Amino acid sequence: MLWGVGCMLVTLVVAKRRNYRVFFTVQKGMALKVAVEAIPSLLLIVIIVGGIVQGIFTAIEASAIAVVYTLLLTMVFYRTLKIKDLPSILLQTVVMTGVIMFLLATSSAMSFSMSITNIPAALSDMILGISANKLVILLVITVFLLIIGAFMDIGPAILIFTPILLPIMAKLGVDPVHFGIIMIYNLAIGTITPPVGSGLYVGASVGKVKVEEVIKPLLPFYGAIIGVLLLITYIPEITLFLPRLLGIM
Template sequence: MIDPILASAILVGVFVALLALGTPIGLCIVLSSTCTIMLVLPFNIAMFTTAQKMFASLDSFSLLAVPFFVLSGVIMNNGGIATRLVNFAKLFTGRLPGSLSYTNIMGNMLFGAVSGSAIAASTSIGGVLVPMSAREGYNRSFASAVNIASAPTGMLIPPTTAFILYALASGGASIAALFAAGLVAGVLWGVGCMLITYYMVKRYGYTNFFNLRKGMALQVTKDAIPSLLLIVIIVGGIVAGIFTAIEASAIAVVYTAYLTLSLYKTLTLHDLPKLLLQTFVMSAVIMFLLATSSAMSFSMAITGIPETLSGMLLGISKSKWVILLVVTIFLLVIGCFMDIGPAILIFTPILLPIMQQIGVDPVHFGVLLVYNLAIGTITPPVGSGLYVGASVGQVKVEEVLKPLMPFYAGIIAVLLLITYVPDVILFLPRMLGVM
């Protein structure tokens, strides 16, 4: 039997070396996995087994949900939904001091939910509100920080592909339960950002108010409700058992196409080839990562890495809470260097058995995993959300980091709350009877 420590060293070493050379992450995963499998099996059998595991991992009917949800998100991103949701958010935040900051947070929560993308929310909502905030006298770095900090809420508020990937990688966690628990976590993230904004607005002395013209509230609500209904239809339908996640993804495509092509008329049939091409590319990347991560899972299983890691973690402490803290710190670090999709696919098979061994519910861990990795999208050195948000705000990254610090503190505080008081997020799926 090969030494698991040696196998871990080769797996991680080859992966990091290839990544440092600029190799695409999917190739890093499959090549490092193959090298690790070759410690146990001959070269020809290792190559055959790797290919077999990759193809077998894609032979799943559940995977149909991925391209459909991706397509619905692409349609929403290109369909002019952002302005309607911003106007709707103003109804609730327009009378608050520093209202544009609150509007940005709420707009990101709403648009991120319907699009499922933190980058899309940061670009679409921030692209409207950050320049507007600057014109109203807001510090541009602060306005950009508000946009960056709140953009990842859409990765938690359903529908989101992150929880679908986790459900697949975990081998059967309830998507309905993940969506319900993720909804609570995403809202808490947004509320945390609003509380920090309240403190920051008082500190900066922003007192300007933002009001819609008299009589516009009804029209703004009418414009926004069809978009917001997507969340209700998808989440409500899955939770109520009216349709499965796969059927919900197809319904999401039909509904978003109806909104943008027929109701709002912001897209035409001539736009569809471009949208389908974007969907094809994004879905292909996800599928390839899913296939390669299955090869990595097999390489770890055949060399005994998960058992060794489990023994090491359990050797640190027998306390569930200490192990949760160690895993949380580990995931925060991983999120700083790796995109959320590959990280979910790679670390779910490793960490979930350990979490179950210490009594953590798979739905609870799924939300913690996505929450931790979502933080990584707005943290240096690799956080794509941080760089995109700074670009949208037309500020340098180093300029936005200082006003971001209080938001990091608020987001981490929410993370500790949902980590150590799981009922905060699990009460909703339990109340709905989906777990």
């Protein structure tokens, strides 16, 4: 949510500076109508999060449920998708999946190379040897995860580095949930960061532009995202208040 808020603020500032024209003003009645029409789409979030939290289905199963629910919405409720459109959509999906799978294969090869050369254990010793200060170690780990995320997919990175970094965080008194959020956020940034950046390639494919063309316009957004990263890293209450409120920790 904070990621989205940060990007929205950047969008507002950029639009103001570049004097983007207002094509139409949203009236109260129109806003209410749009809000009501959006309820079925927003229910998807409730279904996915609620299903995972309640143990009804796994995160992987949730993705399949999301696809089925979205198809029902677009074909039955909103009627913006027709059966004849499905072949082209499936073809685009296959192309995007091929790009992502290639990136995953490259990332997995890198993770295998790191494992057999005992690099993760050496990194753990190096991090602990830098400083005993909690704030410094958090900064070092944040920078480290940003670099890893730029070259490795989230899945392999979590499997390799969680067992290494979690004990370090425990020694520093960092809550495991807080560390998990920090790690996922850092690695998620890697999905929009070259050279791997699977999210960049997917976005460029959807927008039918080259990856090189989207990097420069994204720079202000990177700044906002990093700013939010520092907030959630050094102010644990931001990320922990909701789990505590829901009673899951």
